[in-house]
Amino acid sequence: MQILITLTSTDPEVKWNAVRYGNFLLNAGEDVTLFLNGPAVDLAAGDSNRFPIAEQAKVFSLSEGVLVA
Template identity: 45%
Template sequence: MKVAMVICQDTPEVIWNAFRLGNMMLEGMDDVSIFLNGPSVRYEESDSQQFPLKELARIFTLSEGQLFA
């Protein structure tokens, strides 16, 4: 299945859940793309111990997920 997600918020929990879902779908051999729009482009600024956004994004791209901004 091909899935595209669009994230338009800068809320760390929303971005974190999108990357988690994308990574789970990639494990199931789906094609996943995430498009960061507006304030979500600055997701790295919201990286924290509670919401490790940089690490999830790294795993997503290394697992052949497509990340657009």
């Protein structure tokens, strides 16, 4: 199944959870595209030890997830 996740939030927790959800779907064998819209285009903004967005985004990209901005 092809799945599109649209992300428009600047909240680090929301961004982290969206990418984690994308990784979960990729591990389940789905085709996932993460569309970054508006302020969410700066995906790594808010990256921290609590919300490791950059680490999750790297896993997403290496798992053949598609990032579109």
